[in-house]
Amino acid sequence: MSLWWLIEKGGVLIWPLLGCSVLGLAVFFERLVRLFRAASRDPGLVERVAEKVLTGDLEGARRESAREGGAVGRMLYEGLSMGLTDVETVERLLASAVERELAGLSRYFGLLALIGNLAPLLGLLGTVIGMIKAFQTVEALGERVTPSHLAGGIWEAMLTTAAGLTVAIPVMIGLSYLEGRLSRIENEMEEAATLLLKALKERSRHASH
Template identity: 45%
Template sequence: MMLDLLSRGGVLVYPLVCCSVLALAVFLERLYRMSAGCRFEEELAKRLGAAIRAGDGKAVAMIAADCGGPEGRLLQEGAAVMGRNRQTADSILNHCLEMEVRNQARHLDLLATIGNLAPLLGLLGTVIGMIKAFMVIQDAGGAVNASVLAGGIWEAMLTTALGLAVALPTIVAHGFLVGRIERFESSMKNITVLFLRDN
């Protein structure tokens, strides 16, 4: 039933299906990448703060190894800058933070593009379908069965429905991932603050 409907939607159904598959792949890949590492919770913050205040770079490196992921990499950079002047440490840690946030945000622009493009592709498919329907009316000299005309119109509108069906979950997925990245950035900033405050 669904495949039959899609087959009637015209040539623009194919790029819309490709967009939906690509959006799903990007969302799942980003979700997997964002789940790597550790959650920077209160207990970990206390352990890290104590190690930094004590100037114990080995303890910080052990916490980094336990963490893994982007948090672990930032902690490793933090362990390396311990004892350096504040300006140098600030520059190195902020550069690392920016790189990790940029890595987390990879491909999100693609999701946003798909979310914006899918409804337009659907609308284009509908306009093309309506043009074809009116060409049929013209060729028939205006004497067209209403059911034939209605069939042409609903087939034309399939691409709009499909475009919206692709765009809506893509936009929701994009918003969800942006929220995750904002929380991630806040957590990473907390780590840099610990190093700069207590180092």
């Protein structure tokens, strides 16, 4: 079964389905690379930053954060951008950084969801159009129609539904996988933020004594 055969038999709606397939694949791999780059690659980073915060070494803490190119490092660097100030200020900076990172990493997720929802509908529309053509053929042939005429028209009409599902299922699976990776990165950032705030509170408590 070649691609040109599918296009010939499936009708004009095969083209937008092919477009959805290519676009969905491109977006998935682009987001996958972005999420892999955003994932933390240094498990000891947060502990080192927290240790330097406890000792009041702001520049050292920021240097450690800058070495990590992932979302956690960028968040920690942003959280320390105002210096070792009050915990509330750092907490707001961290929350803003987390929100910005998540917004950037989840970009185009809505597009993947749209493709996953639209492809089956395009396939169904193609099937409905194909069924209409099949029954028009039956009407035109009248008594000369045979089961093969009817069956041939129906299976050709069903091609677009199969094509739509073939596009939608991998896209939705891919989207679910990306959302899972994003959730793990979010958890990493939340844990890192908690440890940094804990270190700041301990430093503040020690400084007050």
